[in-house]
Amino acid sequence: MLILGIETSCDETSVALVEDGQRIVSNSIASQVRLHAEFGGVVPELASRAHIQRLIPMIDETMRDNHAAWTDIDALAVTLGPGLVGALLIGVETAKALAFAKHKPLIPVHHIAGHLYSPFLSGDGAIHKHVIMESSASESVSPLDAANSHPAAALHFPYVGLVVSGGHTSLILVHSPKHFEQLGETMDDAAGEAFDKVAKLLDLGYPGGPLVEKQARTGNRQRFPLPRPMLNQPNCDFSFSGLKTAALKIVRDHGLDKIKQDPQLLSDICASFQEAVVEVLLKKAATALDKSGVDQLAIVGGVACNGRLREAVAQYIPGARVVFPPPILCTDNAAMIAGLAWHHRDQFPKCDLTLNAQANLRLDFQNQNGE
Ligand code: KG4
Numbered sequence: 001m002l003i004l005g006i007e008t009s010c011d012e013t014s015v016a017l018v019e020d021g022q023r024i025v026s027n028s029i030a031s032q033v034r035l036h037a038e039f040g041g042v043v044p045e046l047a048s049r050a051h052i053q054r055l056i057p058m059i060d061e062t063m064r065d066n067h068a069a070w071t072d073i074d075a076l077a078v079t080l081g082p083g084l085v086g087a088l089l090i091g092v093e094t095a096k097a098l099a100f101a102k103h104k105p106l107i108p109v110h111h112i113a114g115h116l117y118s119p120f121l122s123g124d125g126a127i128h129k130h131v132i133m134e135s136s137a138s139e140s141v142s143p144l145d146a147a148n149s150h151p152a153a154a155l156h157f158p159y160v161g162l163v164v165s166g167g168h169t170s171l172i173l174v175h176s177p178k179h180f181e182q183l184g185e186t187m188d189d190a191a192g193e194a195f196d197k198v199a200k201l202l203d204l205g206y207p208g209g210p211l212v213e214k215q216a217r218t219g220n221r222q223r224f225p226l227p228r229p230m231l232n233q234p235n236c237d238f239s240f241s242g243l244k245t246a247a248l249k250i251v252r253d254h255g256l257d258k259i260k261q262d263p264q265l266l267s268d269i270c271a272s273f274q275e276a277v278v279e280v281l282l283k284k285a286a287t288a289l290d291k292s293g294v295d296q297l298a299i300v301g302g303v304a305c306n307g308r309l310r311e312a313v314a315q316y317i318p319g320a321r322v323v324f325p326p327p328i329l330c331t332d333n334a335a336m337i338a339g340l341a342w343h344h345r346d347q348f349p350k351c352d353l354t355l356n357a358q359a360n361l362r363l364d365f366q367n368q369n370g371e
Pocket residue numbers: 010164165166167168191192193195196207208209210213301302303304305306307330331332
């Protein structure tokens with residue numbers, strides 16, 4: 001069964017074709033980072049406009065590049081929420097119009113459930129296209145990543161999912177593709193948001209995660225003993241705003257100008273901050289594994305691209321079975337949406353034209369629909 005997936009919840013427009021919930025045939029991602037960089041964060045109105053400009057050409061390209069006819073497509077899938085409501089609307093309304101016109105079922109998917117499903121996707125023979133949209137001429141795109149082959153992770157249900165992105169940081173016990181149990185979440189900032197804010201404090205640019213990671217590579221992780229918030233509490237919740245304030249104090253004490261002229265100092269601040277986030281994320285994930293009695297952990301979402309987070313698993317949670325999707329599937333993508341949709345195909349056999357984008361969609365929304 002071939003499903004065409006659409007993802008527009010934030011600042012990536014993505015279209016994918018996935019077979020039987022697992023094999024990625026095609027996954028195209030158009031990132032708007034350059035569009036939002038000069039504002040230091042995502043501007044919702046600009047994001048919606050860019051989705052409008054890119055989405056239909058990307059669907060056409062996906063069909064053409066894969067020699068797919070509409071008769072080959074068995075269903076459409078779309079991210080219903082959560083996310084920026086204007087951005088979600090572009091995907092949902094486009095998917096509804098297409099499903100109606102082509103007489104296909106339309107399967108709504110939860111964005112975070114999609115991230116949690118991403119380790120199950122296999123990329124063998126997949127066409128991955130990752131382009132960065134230019135800030136001025138919307139059609140000027142530059143290819144970043146052509147091909148990416150990888151097997152599905154050896155993961156089975158139940159497992160603990162650590163979701164770490166720009167908007168979410170939570171620990172979730174995943175019983176099945178449809179049943180989730182929230183174990184803990186952040187009380188304030190998300191981990192990615194903390195990276196982005198600290199990068200802004202240091203005048204590094206946007207998005208901050210990859211830039212902080214790059215600076216941290218040559219830094220001393222022990223130079224600044226930053227707090228490890230909530231680590232001494234036996235729950236699975238997080239808090240990152242105090243860590244950001246502690247980083248702000250270091251910046252104030254040294255002065256931004258001095259930091260910018262001293263590459264080692266800048267790298268040491270980045271490395272110390274990154275280590276605090278990584279240690280808290282992994283040790284809290286260990287608590288979640290203990291509490292749930294489950295022996296597998298999947299780390300998903302944009303921050304899961306972080307090399308130190310991947311490496312530090314062996315140091316902070318030795319012995320745990322941990323899987324990460326490849327980086328192209330950690331950031332927002334439609335392959336995870338089309339893949340998970342396959343598990344919901346019986347519940348959504350038609351195109352429901354009353355479907356509406358929901359900025360705060362609950363993770364268990366399918367079950368509330370009477371399953
Ligand atoms: O999952 P994602 O692409 O979008 C959301 O759903 O939020 O995550 C984006 C977040 C941003 O905050 C970005 O700074 C962070 O992921 N991120 C990273 C890295 N790459 C992306 N954080 C730390 N290290 C990275 N290498």
